[in-house]
Amino acid sequence: MARRIAVVHDPRSFFPLDLRAGFGDAAEILWVLPDGRFDSIAERVVARFGPTVRIAPEDPGAAAAAVAAHAPQGIVTFVDDHLVLTAEIAARLGLPFHTVEVARTLQDKRLQRQALRQAGVPGPDFITLDPGLDPRAVADLTDGLSYPAVYKPARGSGSRGLLALSGPSDLIAAYEPASGAVVEAFLPDDSCGDPRFASYLSVESAVSAGQVSHLALTGRFPLAEPFRETGNFTPVPIGDDLRRELVALTDAAIAALGIRTAMLHTEIKLTPAGPMLIEVNGRLGGRPPYVLQRAANVNLFRMACAVAFGERCATAEFVPCHGVAYYRMLQAPCWAGRVSAVHGVGALTGPHVDSVALNRAPGAAVDWREGTDGKVLTISGWVPDHVTLAQVIDWIDRTVEFEFDPCPDGDGAPEPARVSVSDAIRQGT
Numbered sequence: 001m002a003r004r005i006a007v008v009h010d011p012r013s014f015f016p017l018d019l020r021a022g023f024g025d026a027a028e029i030l031w032v033l034p035d036g037r038f039d040s041i042a043e044r045v046v047a048r049f050g051p052t053v054r055i056a057p058e059d060p061g062a063a064a065a066a067v068a069a070h071a072p073q074g075i076v077t078f079v080d081d082h083l084v085l086t087a088e089i090a091a092r093l094g095l096p097f098h099t100v101e102v103a104r105t106l107q108d109k110r111l112q113r114q115a116l117r118q119a120g121v122p123g124p125d126f127i128t129l130d131p132g133l134d135p136r137a138v139a140d141l142t143d144g145l146s147y148p149a150v151y152k153p154a155r156g157s158g159s160r161g162l163l164a165l166s167g168p169s170d171l172i173a174a175y176e177p178a179s180g181a182v183v184e185a186f187l188p189d190d191s192c193g194d195p196r197f198a199s200y201l202s203v204e205s206a207v208s209a210g211q212v213s214h215l216a217l218t219g220r221f222p223l224a225e226p227f228r229e230t231g232n233f234t235p236v237p238i239g240d241d242l243r244r245e246l247v248a249l250t251d252a253a254i255a256a257l258g259i260r261t262a263m264l265h266t267e268i269k270l271t272p273a274g275p276m277l278i279e280v281n282g283r284l285g286g287r288p289p290y291v292l293q294r295a296a297n298v299n300l301f302r303m304a305c306a307v308a309f310g311e312r313c314a315t316a317e318f319v320p321c322h323g324v325a326y327y328r329m330l331q332a333p334c335w336a337g338r339v340s341a342v343h344g345v346g347a348l349t350g351p352h353v354d355s356v357a358l359n360r361a362p363g364a365a366v367d368w369r370e371g372t373d374g375k376v377l378t379i380s381g382w383v384p385d386h387v388t389l390a391q392v393i394d395w396i397d398r399t400v401e402f403e404f405d406p407c408p409d410g411d412g413a414p415e416p417a418r419v420s421v422s423d424a425i426r427q428g429t
Helices: 016-026 040-047 060-068 080-093 100-107 109-118 135-141 168-174 240-257 288-296 300-308 368-374 386-399 421-426
Strands: 004-008 028-034 052-055 074-077 126-129 149-153 163-165 181-185 200-208 211-220 231-234 262-271 274-281 324-330 336-343 355-358 377-383 401-406 417-420
Touching: 004 080, 016 028, 016 300, 028 040, 028 060, 028 080, 040 052, 052 060, 060 080, 074 080, 074 300, 080 100, 100 109, 100 240, 109 126, 109 181, 109 240, 109 274, 126 135, 135 168, 149 168, 163 168, 200 240, 200 288, 200 300, 211 240, 211 288, 231 288, 240 262, 240 274, 262 300, 288 300, 288 324, 288 377, 324 386, 377 386
Parallel strands: 004 028, 004 074, 028 052
Antiparallel strands: 126 181, 149 163, 149 181, 200 211, 200 262, 211 231, 231 324, 262 274, 324 377, 336 401, 355 377, 401 417
8 A cells, every 4th residue: 555645735746647646656645735835626625635634834832633543654745835844743743854943944035045155056146125114224224236137035036026127126125024035146147158048957856865966967058038047957967077166066055055965956056266156945946857758758746746755866966867857948028928829739749849838829918027837838758968959949949839818907018919939038128
């Protein structure tokens, strides 16, 4: 009989069918659904894939009791918003997970940045902003900040709320008194990198019983403005020296944050001054499981189960890949408010395309403030090498075109326009 794992779920997490398929016979899922996150339809969808239990996030003790009634042997979450809640439940049930203190540091970008700085981990200069500040206080705290800079809400993921700042007025306009924030110096790209790929990547790691295993490097394609992701690929074409630097930087970050049990997704920027730590996500990354499964037949979902059950998951550093797997996400320009037409999707066929999904059909609203999750089209596939990858991505970007209606309240938005994917990236703001 399969062991039971409690998944503290969220509508913005992996689709339940994908998790169920990914876990396979490694675990039976108990879906833990925090109040206020699921409507009745979403809850019924989740319930098709296993038993569910509702919990009140504001009462971790009652939540732990409700979960304990189902006797899970492990617990996990795949969204940053629930790290602390999951840690609270795990601590009460004696299950392997982040400690509550570690989870709080991971979930709050201000705390994480401060912990990394104290440990001397290379990263951007930054200033933290607490909630409830008035504009004058924001201006005083950030006096002397160099621009361009990046505004990040203290909590959140998927590029939501990330803004590019060109000066103090942008910062004052961006600041939300209801929540804290981090303002970071913008890290320049490494000019020696391949311009067809983004100058940042992620390290996918498993930490079990304090032992760290680095599984893969996941590359990125250039961002859509302001900071929305447009896809991932693995492996990453880098040399051994840089690979060792990335491992050392990730190890230093894990040690600085005191992480002992977790799947991790660590984002790193490649700059002229060397690799710089962007942030550590204390859970499995959103797209790496799919590209790594395709390129190396390694199942990160099953590994997440093993870590959650307290098993030791030591592996050789970086699993060998066969070819290159990719996951391409197409984003709307920032001025767009609605998709009016889509052209060329039917032509996305061939040996290097596995799947195509239209996420926003004609008539659907789009909003750049949804971050990466606001994607309009996703394409996944496999190619034999990185030269072919660049050619396939260029072909996708030239083949697909969208027509968008502008936001009704857009400031200086263009007339309804037909744009290619590359145009959408250039016209982000």
